[in-house]
Amino acid sequence: MLNQSSVTEFLLLGVTDIQELNPFLFTVFLTVYFVNMAGNGAVLTVVIFDSGLHSPMYFFLGNLACLDISFSTVTVPKMLGNLLSTNKAISFSACISQLHFFHFLGSTEAMLLAVMAFDRFMAICKPLHYPVIMNPQLCAKIAVTIWTTGFFHALMHSVMTSRLTFCASNQIHHFFCDVKPLLELACGNTELNQWLLNAVTGTMGMYTFVLILLSYFYIIIYLFLKTHSCSMLHKALSTCASHFMVVIVLYTPVLFIYARPASWSSVDQDRLVALTYTVVSPGLNPLIYTLRNKEIKTAFTKMIRGKL
Numbered sequence: 001m002l003n004q005s006s007v008t009e010f011l012l013l014g015v016t017d018i019q020e021l022n023p024f025l026f027t028v029f030l031t032v033y034f035v036n037m038a039g040n041g042a043v044l045t046v047v048i049f050d051s052g053l054h055s056p057m058y059f060f061l062g063n064l065a066c067l068d069i070s071f072s073t074v075t076v077p078k079m080l081g082n083l084l085s086t087n088k089a090i091s092f093s094a095c096i097s098q099l100h101f102f103h104f105l106g107s108t109e110a111m112l113l114a115v116m117a118f119d120r121f122m123a124i125c126k127p128l129h130y131p132v133i134m135n136p137q138l139c140a141k142i143a144v145t146i147w148t149t150g151f152f153h154a155l156m157h158s159v160m161t162s163r164l165t166f167c168a169s170n171q172i173h174h175f176f177c178d179v180k181p182l183l184e185l186a187c188g189n190t191e192l193n194q195w196l197l198n199a200v201t202g203t204m205g206m207y208t209f210v211l212i213l214l215s216y217f218y219i220i221i222y223l224f225l226k227t228h229s230c231s232m233l234h235k236a237l238s239t240c241a242s243h244f245m246v247v248i249v250l251y252t253p254v255l256f257i258y259a260r261p262a263s264w265s266s267v268d269q270d271r272l273v274a275l276t277y278t279v280v281s282p283g284l285n286p287l288i289y290t291l292r293n294k295e296i297k298t299a300f301t302k303m304i305r306g307k308l
Contacts, residue, residue, distance in 0.1 A: 007166035009089045010185075014082050015175045015271060026083040032283045033076045039286030040065040046299040053299055056134040057123065060116045061289065063143055064246075067112065068282035071105040074098060075176040075278045082175065092162075095177035100158035102178065106277075107204060108150030110254070113247050114208040115142055117215035120240055125222045153204065160193050174271055176278070180257075181270075209251050216244060245288050246281075253277045 015025055047053050047062035075098070082088045090098070122130045157179050164186040174181040179197050183190045219240060253276040290296050 007092060007170045007185075009091050009170065010095050010177065011171045012078070012082055012088050012090055012175055012177070013171055013173050014088065015079065015275065022083045026080055029076065029083070029279055030080055032279055033072060033080070036072050036279075036283035036286075037069060039283065039290070040068045042300065042303075043286045043289065043296065044069070046296065046303055050299040050302065053295060056119050056136075056139050057116070058295075059136075059139050060112060060119060060143070063112055064109065064116070064285065067105055067109045068285055071102075071109065072278065072282045074101045074105060079175045090177065095172075095182075096158050096162045098177045099161060099179060099182070100154045102154075102176065103157050103201070104150050104154035106150075106254070107153045107201070108147050109250065110205055110208045111146040111149065112143075113243070113250065114211045114215075115146060116243055117212040117247070120243060121215040121219055124219050124240075153200070156196060156200070157193075160196060164188060164190065164193065174274070176274075178274075205251070205255055209247075209255065212244075212247055212251075216240060242289050242293060246285050249281045249284055249288075250277055253281075 014022075016022075044062050044065040047058045047065070078090070078098070119134060122134055126133070161179055161182055164182070165188045166182075166185050167187045169185055172181045172185065179193065183193055183197075186193075253273045256273055257270060290300065
């Protein structure tokens with residue numbers, strides 16, 4: 001990547017400007033990060049080793065757990081270190097790398113949630129065709145496609161950002177390297193970068209979100225028109241509710257950040273909102289799924305008893 005600027009490192013100013021809060025925030029975020037690692041690690045383990053969970057729904061859930069672990073690890077460890085350290089520097093190459101993996105994993109998760117919604121649509125609305133259509137080969141191809149698409153989407157942002165000129169301040173008013181804070185520090189023309197952020201990333205977020213809403217709209221219509229068993233209706237809605245809660249927790253802050261005009265941005269507001277999808281959301285996902293999913297809870301119980 002070509003760095004055309006005199007800046008060799010950036011300073012991440014962190015979550016807050018109130019230094020007295022740093023020890024408290026460190027404890028809170030470390031706890032949430034531990035819950036994230038433990039919860040998603042447990043989900044990934046049972047999905048891999050429990051043969052009863054070798055179905056498309058849990059295959060994609062395992063991908064989600066892997067993404068959540070990786071997504072938090074891109075930003076949280078550096079943030080935790082900066083909360084207790086006076087040296088908040090990050091090299092230019094490390095900053096661009098963090099930006100790349102943040103968008104790579106984030107966009108992949110957005111597409112994965114849309115795929116998971118489509119999977120539920122097929123399982124509930126097309127139950128006879130579901131095993132044939134959502135076969136293991138197709139699921140593997142879908143997973144490879146969305147991971148690859150996410151990688152090249154992030155590569156676009158990392159290459160375009162690395163080619164900008166940074167000749168003024170090197171202080172990033174954020175706790176990680178992202179496109180928008182870096183564009184604020186750039187000296188040259190950033191219109192193309194801003195357009196790519198709004199048009200490509202914003203459209204990707206909106207498009208996948210609409211696909212999710214359409215999938216659940218058809219699921220709800222189908223259930224109320226076709227399902228006459230209250231127990232089947234409750235089970236189907238319960239399964240979908242877990243997924244939809246994850247979607248809301250992730251998409252609400254992401255669309256707030258990336259689908260609005262740059263003129264509406266606020267540094268403090270963006271930092272606060274970013275905490276929800278980088279720290280809070282990945283830690284909530286395993287709790288949402290385990291509390292509302294009987295199969296996952298049963299698999300956890302079997303795993304614990306097996307180890308005891």
